Amino acid sequence: MKLFADLNDKQREKLFYKKPEELSINSDKEILSYALASTLYMPATRPNIYHDLLIKKHSGLTSMVICLEDSIGDHEVELAEEKLKEELINIKTSIEQGVLLKAEMPMIFIRIRSVEQFLRLMDSLHECIHLLTGIVIPKFDAAVGSIILKELEAYNSIGNLLYAMPILETKKIIEKETRLKELLSIKAVLDTYKHLILNVRIGATDFCGLYGIRRNTDTTVYDVTIIRDCITDIINVFLRADSPYVVSGPVWEYFSSKERMLIPQLRETPFRKRYGKAGMQMRTQLIDRHMDGLIREVLMDITNGLTGKTIIHPSHIKPVQALNVVSYEEYLDAANIIASNNGDIGVMKSSFSNKMNEIKPHFYWAQKIMLKSRVYGVFHEEFTYIDLLKQENFVTNPK
Helix, strand or coil, rough: CCCCCCCCCHHHHHEEECCCCCCCCCHHHHHHHHHCCCCEEEEEECCCCCHHHHHCCCCCCCCEEEEEECCHHHHHHHHHHHHHHHHHHHHHHHCCCCCCCHHCCCCCEEECCHHHHHHHHHHHHHHHHHHEEEEEEEEHHHHHHHHHHHHHHHHHCCCCCEEEEEEEEEHHCCCCCHHHHHHHHHHHHHHCCHHHHHHHEEEEEHHHHCCCCCCCCCHHHHHHHHHHHHHHHHHHHHHCCCCCECCEECCCCCCCCCCCCCCCCCCHHHHHHHCHHHHHHHHHHHHHHHHHHHHHHHHHHHHHCCCCEEEHHHHHHHHHHHCCHHHHHHHHHHHHHHHCCCCCCCCCEEECCCEEEEEHHHHHHHHHHHHHHHCCCCCCCCHHEEEEEECCCCCCCCC
Protein backbone atom coordinates (compact mmCIF):
# COMPACT_ATOMS: atom_id res chain seq x y z
CA MET A 1 0.00 0.00 0.00
CA LYS A 2 1.56 3.24 -1.15
CA LEU A 3 0.08 6.60 -2.06
CA PHE A 4 0.30 7.62 -5.72
CA ALA A 5 1.29 4.07 -6.67
CA ASP A 6 -0.32 4.57 -10.07
CA LEU A 7 2.35 7.09 -11.02
CA ASN A 8 5.18 5.62 -13.05
CA ASP A 9 8.82 5.82 -11.94
CA LYS A 10 9.56 8.80 -14.18
CA GLN A 11 6.65 10.78 -12.75
CA ARG A 12 7.65 9.98 -9.19
CA GLU A 13 11.25 11.01 -9.80
CA LYS A 14 10.09 14.23 -11.39
CA LEU A 15 7.62 15.26 -8.68
CA PHE A 16 8.96 13.95 -5.38
CA TYR A 17 12.03 15.03 -3.46
CA LYS A 18 11.06 12.31 -0.96
CA LYS A 19 8.77 9.58 -2.26
CA PRO A 20 5.88 8.15 -0.21
CA GLU A 21 6.88 5.03 1.69
CA GLU A 22 5.34 1.62 1.15
CA LEU A 23 3.11 0.71 4.09
CA SER A 24 1.02 -2.23 5.27
CA ILE A 25 -1.66 -2.83 7.88
CA ASN A 26 1.20 -4.10 10.09
CA SER A 27 2.97 -0.73 9.99
CA ASP A 28 3.19 1.29 13.21
CA LYS A 29 -0.14 2.68 14.37
CA GLU A 30 1.26 6.20 14.29
CA ILE A 31 2.01 5.91 10.57
CA LEU A 32 -1.27 4.15 9.75
CA SER A 33 -3.15 7.02 11.39
CA TYR A 34 -1.73 9.35 8.75
CA ALA A 35 -1.98 6.82 5.92
CA LEU A 36 -5.80 6.70 6.02
CA ALA A 37 -5.73 9.68 3.65
CA SER A 38 -9.01 9.81 1.66
CA THR A 39 -11.30 7.40 3.53
CA LEU A 40 -14.09 6.32 1.18
CA TYR A 41 -17.44 5.44 2.78
CA MET A 42 -19.88 3.10 1.07
CA PRO A 43 -23.04 1.30 2.21
CA ALA A 44 -22.71 -2.43 2.89
CA THR A 45 -25.61 -2.99 0.50
CA ARG A 46 -23.62 -1.55 -2.40
CA PRO A 47 -23.03 -4.18 -5.10
CA ASN A 48 -19.61 -5.17 -6.44
CA ILE A 49 -17.38 -3.98 -3.59
CA TYR A 50 -15.19 -7.03 -4.09
CA HIS A 51 -15.14 -6.63 -7.87
CA ASP A 52 -14.16 -2.97 -7.63
CA LEU A 53 -11.15 -3.95 -5.50
CA LEU A 54 -10.27 -6.73 -7.92
CA ILE A 55 -10.14 -4.42 -10.96
CA LYS A 56 -8.67 -1.52 -8.92
CA LYS A 57 -11.54 0.69 -9.95
CA HIS A 58 -10.75 3.41 -7.44
CA SER A 59 -7.18 4.39 -8.21
CA GLY A 60 -5.19 5.55 -5.20
CA LEU A 61 -7.65 4.31 -2.57
CA THR A 62 -5.86 3.56 0.72
CA SER A 63 -8.77 3.22 3.16
CA MET A 64 -12.48 2.45 2.97
CA VAL A 65 -15.38 2.07 5.36
CA ILE A 66 -18.21 -0.38 4.68
CA CYS A 67 -21.16 1.15 6.48
CA LEU A 68 -23.86 -0.75 8.39
CA GLU A 69 -25.32 2.37 9.99
CA ASP A 70 -26.88 5.54 8.53
CA SER A 71 -26.20 4.75 4.87
CA ILE A 72 -28.56 1.75 4.93
CA GLY A 73 -32.24 1.49 5.83
CA ASP A 74 -33.24 0.13 9.22
CA HIS A 75 -34.98 -2.75 7.46
CA GLU A 76 -31.79 -3.63 5.55
CA VAL A 77 -29.53 -4.50 8.48
CA GLU A 78 -29.75 -8.28 8.13
CA LEU A 79 -29.32 -8.05 4.34
CA ALA A 80 -26.35 -5.69 4.75
CA GLU A 81 -24.60 -8.04 7.18
CA GLU A 82 -25.04 -10.97 4.81
CA LYS A 83 -23.82 -8.88 1.89
CA LEU A 84 -20.77 -7.79 3.88
CA LYS A 85 -19.90 -11.39 4.71
CA GLU A 86 -20.32 -12.39 1.06
CA GLU A 87 -18.01 -9.62 -0.16
CA LEU A 88 -15.32 -10.43 2.42
CA ILE A 89 -15.43 -14.13 1.57
CA ASN A 90 -14.98 -13.25 -2.12
CA ILE A 91 -11.97 -11.11 -1.23
CA LYS A 92 -10.50 -13.87 0.95
CA THR A 93 -10.94 -16.48 -1.80
CA SER A 94 -9.34 -14.22 -4.41
CA ILE A 95 -6.32 -13.62 -2.18
CA GLU A 96 -5.91 -17.35 -1.57
CA GLN A 97 -6.09 -17.99 -5.33
CA GLY A 98 -3.51 -15.28 -6.02
CA VAL A 99 -5.98 -13.22 -8.07
CA LEU A 100 -5.92 -10.35 -5.58
CA LEU A 101 -2.82 -9.21 -3.69
CA LYS A 102 -3.47 -8.40 -0.05
CA ALA A 103 -0.50 -6.02 -0.03
CA GLU A 104 -2.23 -3.84 -2.64
CA MET A 105 -5.58 -3.67 -0.85
CA PRO A 106 -6.79 -0.59 1.01
CA MET A 107 -7.39 -0.69 4.74
CA ILE A 108 -10.97 -1.92 5.29
CA PHE A 109 -13.15 -0.84 8.22
CA ILE A 110 -16.71 -1.72 9.21
CA ARG A 111 -18.98 0.99 10.56
CA ILE A 112 -21.10 -0.71 13.19
CA ARG A 113 -24.46 0.15 14.78
CA SER A 114 -24.19 -1.28 18.29
CA VAL A 115 -22.25 -3.45 20.73
CA GLU A 116 -24.54 -6.35 19.90
CA GLN A 117 -23.89 -6.03 16.18
CA PHE A 118 -20.14 -5.82 16.76
CA LEU A 119 -20.14 -9.06 18.76
CA ARG A 120 -22.36 -10.75 16.21
CA LEU A 121 -20.10 -9.72 13.34
CA MET A 122 -16.93 -10.82 15.10
CA ASP A 123 -18.48 -14.26 15.42
CA SER A 124 -19.92 -14.55 11.92
CA LEU A 125 -16.90 -13.01 10.14
CA HIS A 126 -14.19 -14.84 12.09
CA GLU A 127 -12.66 -16.45 8.99
CA CYS A 128 -12.34 -13.03 7.28
CA ILE A 129 -11.32 -10.87 10.24
CA HIS A 130 -7.72 -10.75 9.06
CA LEU A 131 -8.90 -8.69 6.05
CA LEU A 132 -10.11 -5.89 8.31
CA THR A 133 -8.11 -3.05 9.81
CA GLY A 134 -10.76 -2.05 12.29
CA ILE A 135 -14.19 -0.72 13.15
CA VAL A 136 -15.77 2.72 13.00
CA ILE A 137 -17.94 3.67 15.97
CA PRO A 138 -20.58 6.27 15.04
CA LYS A 139 -22.23 8.68 17.48
CA PHE A 140 -19.50 7.91 19.97
CA ASP A 141 -20.15 8.66 23.62
CA ALA A 142 -18.20 7.71 26.74
CA ALA A 143 -20.67 5.14 28.09
CA VAL A 144 -21.36 2.93 25.07
CA GLY A 145 -17.98 3.69 23.50
CA SER A 146 -16.11 2.31 26.51
CA ILE A 147 -18.11 -0.94 26.30
CA ILE A 148 -17.29 -1.40 22.62
CA LEU A 149 -13.61 -0.63 23.15
CA LYS A 150 -13.45 -3.04 26.08
CA GLU A 151 -14.95 -5.78 23.89
CA LEU A 152 -12.54 -4.89 21.08
CA GLU A 153 -9.56 -5.15 23.41
CA ALA A 154 -10.78 -8.55 24.61
CA TYR A 155 -11.16 -9.68 21.02
CA ASN A 156 -7.63 -8.52 20.18
CA SER A 157 -6.25 -10.35 23.23
CA ILE A 158 -6.83 -13.69 21.49
CA GLY A 159 -4.52 -12.82 18.61
CA ASN A 160 -6.42 -10.35 16.43
CA LEU A 161 -5.44 -6.77 15.59
CA LEU A 162 -8.34 -4.42 14.98
CA TYR A 163 -8.26 -0.68 15.51
CA ALA A 164 -11.14 1.68 16.28
CA MET A 165 -12.15 5.04 14.83
CA PRO A 166 -14.76 6.93 16.89
CA ILE A 167 -16.95 9.50 15.14
CA LEU A 168 -17.80 12.63 17.12
CA GLU A 169 -21.29 13.65 15.97
CA THR A 170 -23.77 13.65 18.85
CA LYS A 171 -26.14 16.25 20.29
CA LYS A 172 -24.12 16.54 23.49
CA ILE A 173 -21.00 17.46 21.51
CA ILE A 174 -22.55 20.12 19.29
CA GLU A 175 -24.60 21.79 22.04
CA LYS A 176 -22.50 24.36 23.81
CA GLU A 177 -23.69 23.73 27.39
CA THR A 178 -22.68 20.04 27.31
CA ARG A 179 -19.82 20.06 24.80
CA LEU A 180 -16.70 20.44 26.91
CA LYS A 181 -17.80 17.93 29.55
CA GLU A 182 -18.71 15.42 26.84
CA LEU A 183 -15.47 15.88 24.90
CA LEU A 184 -13.37 15.48 28.04
CA SER A 185 -15.33 12.35 29.02
CA ILE A 186 -14.76 10.87 25.57
CA LYS A 187 -11.07 11.73 25.68
CA ALA A 188 -10.72 9.99 29.07
CA VAL A 189 -12.15 6.82 27.51
CA LEU A 190 -9.98 7.10 24.40
CA ASP A 191 -6.88 7.68 26.53
CA THR A 192 -7.59 4.40 28.33
CA TYR A 193 -7.70 2.56 25.02
CA LYS A 194 -5.29 4.77 23.09
CA HIS A 195 -3.44 1.77 21.65
CA LEU A 196 -6.66 0.90 19.79
CA ILE A 197 -7.54 4.37 18.46
CA LEU A 198 -6.31 4.91 14.93
CA ASN A 199 -8.10 8.14 14.18
CA VAL A 200 -10.77 10.50 15.52
CA ARG A 201 -13.39 11.47 12.94
CA ILE A 202 -15.83 14.41 12.84
CA GLY A 203 -19.44 13.90 11.77
CA ALA A 204 -20.24 17.37 10.44
CA THR A 205 -23.29 16.16 8.50
CA ASP A 206 -24.96 14.87 11.68
CA PHE A 207 -24.07 18.10 13.48
CA CYS A 208 -25.64 20.18 10.69
CA GLY A 209 -28.72 17.96 10.66
CA LEU A 210 -29.44 18.76 14.30
CA TYR A 211 -29.90 22.41 13.30
CA GLY A 212 -31.54 21.96 9.92
CA ILE A 213 -28.42 23.23 8.16
CA ARG A 214 -26.95 21.95 4.92
CA ARG A 215 -24.00 23.75 3.40
CA ASN A 216 -23.99 24.30 -0.35
CA THR A 217 -21.21 23.90 -2.87
CA ASP A 218 -19.96 27.45 -2.29
CA THR A 219 -19.60 26.93 1.47
CA THR A 220 -16.97 25.01 3.42
CA VAL A 221 -17.72 23.50 6.81
CA TYR A 222 -15.62 26.31 8.32
CA ASP A 223 -18.13 28.88 7.00
CA VAL A 224 -20.91 27.29 9.09
CA THR A 225 -20.23 29.07 12.36
CA ILE A 226 -21.79 26.56 14.74
CA ILE A 227 -19.81 23.70 13.16
CA ARG A 228 -16.61 25.74 13.06
CA ASP A 229 -16.92 26.48 16.79
CA CYS A 230 -17.45 22.79 17.55
CA ILE A 231 -14.48 21.74 15.41
CA THR A 232 -12.41 24.34 17.27
CA ASP A 233 -13.19 22.63 20.59
CA ILE A 234 -12.55 19.14 19.15
CA ILE A 235 -9.14 20.32 17.94
CA ASN A 236 -8.47 21.92 21.32
CA VAL A 237 -9.14 18.67 23.18
CA PHE A 238 -7.71 16.04 20.81
CA LEU A 239 -4.70 17.69 19.15
CA ARG A 240 -2.84 18.79 22.27
CA ALA A 241 0.85 17.98 22.11
CA ASP A 242 0.88 16.19 25.47
CA SER A 243 -1.62 13.53 24.32
CA PRO A 244 -2.33 13.94 20.61
CA TYR A 245 -4.64 12.05 18.29
CA VAL A 246 -4.86 12.23 14.53
CA VAL A 247 -8.13 13.96 13.68
CA SER A 248 -9.49 13.77 10.13
CA GLY A 249 -11.50 16.33 8.18
CA PRO A 250 -15.28 15.94 7.85
CA VAL A 251 -16.97 14.80 4.66
CA TRP A 252 -17.43 17.03 1.60
CA GLU A 253 -20.88 16.08 0.33
CA TYR A 254 -20.74 17.18 -3.31
CA PHE A 255 -19.37 15.61 -6.46
CA SER A 256 -19.52 16.20 -10.19
CA SER A 257 -22.74 16.46 -12.13
CA LYS A 258 -23.49 17.37 -15.73
CA GLU A 259 -24.26 20.96 -14.85
CA ARG A 260 -21.78 23.53 -13.67
CA MET A 261 -22.99 24.88 -10.34
CA LEU A 262 -19.93 26.45 -8.71
CA ILE A 263 -18.94 30.07 -8.53
CA PRO A 264 -15.19 30.16 -9.41
CA GLN A 265 -13.66 30.78 -6.00
CA LEU A 266 -10.50 28.70 -6.38
CA ARG A 267 -7.57 31.12 -6.45
CA GLU A 268 -6.30 31.82 -9.94
CA THR A 269 -2.74 32.73 -8.95
CA PRO A 270 -1.18 29.24 -8.48
CA PHE A 271 -2.58 28.06 -11.79
CA ARG A 272 -1.61 31.15 -13.77
CA LYS A 273 1.84 31.33 -12.19
CA ARG A 274 2.57 27.67 -12.86
CA TYR A 275 1.13 27.16 -16.35
CA GLY A 276 -0.05 30.53 -17.66
CA LYS A 277 -3.06 30.31 -19.95
CA ALA A 278 -3.00 26.51 -19.86
CA GLY A 279 -3.17 26.67 -16.08
CA MET A 280 -6.36 28.68 -16.26
CA GLN A 281 -7.84 25.94 -18.43
CA MET A 282 -6.93 23.42 -15.72
CA ARG A 283 -8.61 25.62 -13.11
CA THR A 284 -11.78 25.78 -15.17
CA GLN A 285 -11.85 21.99 -15.42
CA LEU A 286 -11.40 21.64 -11.67
CA ILE A 287 -14.32 23.97 -11.07
CA ASP A 288 -16.47 22.10 -13.56
CA ARG A 289 -15.83 18.95 -11.54
CA HIS A 290 -17.11 20.48 -8.30
CA MET A 291 -13.64 20.40 -6.83
CA ASP A 292 -13.40 24.08 -5.99
CA GLY A 293 -15.18 23.78 -2.65
CA LEU A 294 -13.47 20.50 -1.80
CA ILE A 295 -10.01 21.97 -2.38
CA ARG A 296 -10.77 25.06 -0.29
CA GLU A 297 -12.12 22.88 2.53
CA VAL A 298 -9.13 20.51 2.52
CA LEU A 299 -6.77 23.50 2.68
CA MET A 300 -8.70 24.70 5.73
CA ASP A 301 -8.54 21.20 7.25
CA ILE A 302 -4.76 21.24 6.92
CA THR A 303 -4.47 24.78 8.26
CA ASN A 304 -6.35 23.67 11.36
CA GLY A 305 -4.18 20.62 11.97
CA LEU A 306 -6.47 17.92 10.53
CA THR A 307 -5.05 15.10 8.39
CA GLY A 308 -6.95 13.17 5.73
CA LYS A 309 -10.68 13.35 5.11
CA THR A 310 -13.87 11.34 5.00
CA ILE A 311 -15.07 11.10 1.38
CA ILE A 312 -18.20 9.75 -0.29
CA HIS A 313 -17.08 9.78 -3.92
CA PRO A 314 -13.99 8.31 -5.64
CA SER A 315 -13.32 11.60 -7.47
CA HIS A 316 -12.26 13.06 -4.10
CA ILE A 317 -9.43 10.56 -3.52
CA LYS A 318 -6.65 12.24 -5.47
CA PRO A 319 -7.34 15.89 -4.60
CA VAL A 320 -7.33 15.14 -0.85
CA GLN A 321 -4.11 13.16 -1.13
CA ALA A 322 -2.37 15.66 -3.41
CA LEU A 323 -3.16 18.56 -1.08
CA ASN A 324 -1.60 16.69 1.86
CA VAL A 325 1.78 16.16 0.18
CA VAL A 326 4.46 18.06 2.13
CA SER A 327 6.16 20.98 0.39
CA TYR A 328 9.93 21.08 0.10
CA GLU A 329 10.04 24.21 2.24
CA GLU A 330 7.96 22.63 5.02
CA TYR A 331 10.14 19.54 4.98
CA LEU A 332 13.40 21.48 5.27
CA ASP A 333 12.00 23.58 8.12
CA ALA A 334 10.79 20.50 9.99
CA ALA A 335 14.03 18.57 9.47
CA ASN A 336 16.13 21.52 10.66
CA ILE A 337 13.94 22.07 13.73
CA ILE A 338 14.21 18.42 14.77
CA ALA A 339 17.95 18.30 14.09
CA SER A 340 18.49 21.43 16.20
CA ASN A 341 16.48 20.23 19.19
CA ASN A 342 19.52 19.78 21.41
CA GLY A 343 19.24 22.86 23.58
CA ASP A 344 22.05 24.77 21.89
CA ILE A 345 19.84 27.31 20.12
CA GLY A 346 16.28 28.56 20.53
CA VAL A 347 15.58 30.10 17.15
CA MET A 348 17.06 30.14 13.66
CA LYS A 349 16.37 31.56 10.24
CA SER A 350 14.68 29.16 7.84
CA SER A 351 16.51 27.67 4.86
CA PHE A 352 14.39 29.86 2.57
CA SER A 353 15.28 32.96 4.65
CA ASN A 354 11.62 33.94 4.86
CA LYS A 355 10.69 33.05 8.44
CA MET A 356 12.06 32.30 11.89
CA ASN A 357 11.92 28.71 13.15
CA GLU A 358 11.60 28.51 16.93
CA ILE A 359 12.76 25.10 18.09
CA LYS A 360 10.46 24.46 21.06
CA PRO A 361 7.20 26.03 19.82
CA HIS A 362 7.54 24.46 16.36
CA PHE A 363 8.81 21.03 17.44
CA TYR A 364 5.41 19.27 17.60
CA TRP A 365 4.52 20.73 14.19
CA ALA A 366 7.83 19.46 12.81
CA GLN A 367 7.17 15.95 14.12
CA LYS A 368 3.79 15.90 12.34
CA ILE A 369 5.34 17.13 9.10
CA MET A 370 7.97 14.39 9.19
CA LEU A 371 5.26 11.75 9.70
CA LYS A 372 3.23 13.17 6.83
CA SER A 373 6.33 13.19 4.63
CA ARG A 374 6.68 9.43 5.07
CA VAL A 375 3.10 8.80 3.97
CA TYR A 376 2.42 11.51 1.38
CA GLY A 377 5.96 12.29 0.28
CA VAL A 378 7.66 15.64 -0.29
CA PHE A 379 7.47 17.66 -3.48
CA HIS A 380 10.55 18.96 -5.24
CA GLU A 381 10.90 22.67 -4.60
CA GLU A 382 9.29 23.77 -7.87
CA PHE A 383 6.19 21.53 -7.67
CA THR A 384 2.78 21.75 -5.97
CA TYR A 385 -0.45 19.77 -5.81
CA ILE A 386 -1.43 21.26 -9.18
CA ASP A 387 1.44 19.41 -10.88
CA LEU A 388 0.46 16.16 -9.17
CA LEU A 389 -3.17 16.43 -10.25
CA LYS A 390 -2.00 17.11 -13.78
CA GLN A 391 0.29 14.04 -13.76
CA GLU A 392 -2.51 11.94 -12.31
CA ASN A 393 -4.74 12.93 -15.23
CA PHE A 394 -7.25 14.20 -12.73
CA VAL A 395 -7.98 16.83 -15.32
CA THR A 396 -7.32 16.67 -19.02
CA ASN A 397 -3.80 17.86 -19.74
CA PRO A 398 -4.10 21.33 -21.27
CA LYS A 399 -2.78 21.82 -24.79
